[in-house]
Amino acid sequence: MSLMRSLNRALSATTGLQVRKAAAVAPPGPKNAAAKPGKRPTPVYRCPAPVDLATDRLLREPVFIMSPVRSGSTLLRMLLNAHPRFHAPHELHIRRLEVDFGSKLSQRAMSALDLERGDLEHLLWDRVMHRELVRSGKDFIVEKTPSNAFVYRRIRDCWPDARFVFLLRHPVSVARSWHEGDPGKRTFDEAAADALRYMRAVDNARKGITGGHTLRYEDITAGPEKEMRRLCAFLDVDFEPSMLDYGRKDDTQVVKGLGDWRDKIRTGQVQSGRPLPAEDEIPEILRPMCEAWGYTS
Known part of the structure; x- marks a missing residue:
């Protein structure tokens, strides 16, 4: 008879209890490991009336470039930044950039000022961009973060006088460039699926915002002066020839992770774009967007 069985017989006779082998317990995680936060719901905010803009917003007529990833938005910001009236960081x-209340009293105090969390975030966004300007x-100021397309309604509501520029590129070229930017991180199929999220967001923004201006990357690289003249007319400024020769950039001006950083963008001049993909090179996942944006015959 094993020691465990003998022990359990004795325990059962005297206490009614038995010993059982404990189940395996997973080792504890690192002490500093934090649970990944879930997606925060859109906070409550109000849209400032035109009469309130003078007190609620420091910026006037900011320009937002709405584009998918790898669509030439860094090139476009360089061209605009070379204009004497536009700053495109x-x-x-x-x-x-999010705001939290440190206590219920602080929340009550802000609510008494008619400021909810979303309003405070908008004030913060406006202040940061105004400081940079x-x-x-x-x-x-010109802002070109691709993920802005996912929150275009908040941006439109935050700055009622904002101007929107939509930059399109052939969806297959977008996916290829997104894959080539870090081939070890994502396959082409994964890049296509991920880039498609941005394309759909930009498409929704184009449909949801009236009065915007649409550009195509292929048109900019083929005829930059013509496209910059059209863009300047939309933005109500004079065209400046200096936009076409925006100057060589170093590591302090082109930062990896905050836009395109590779050699092509550093040259200081518009370079030729890659040839457009053939019809039979369009994967099915991207075909509807190619058709919607006029990239199929």
């Missing part, structure tokens, strides 16, 4: 990711000494 690297991607600012303002939508990720003032430091540049120019008149208007």
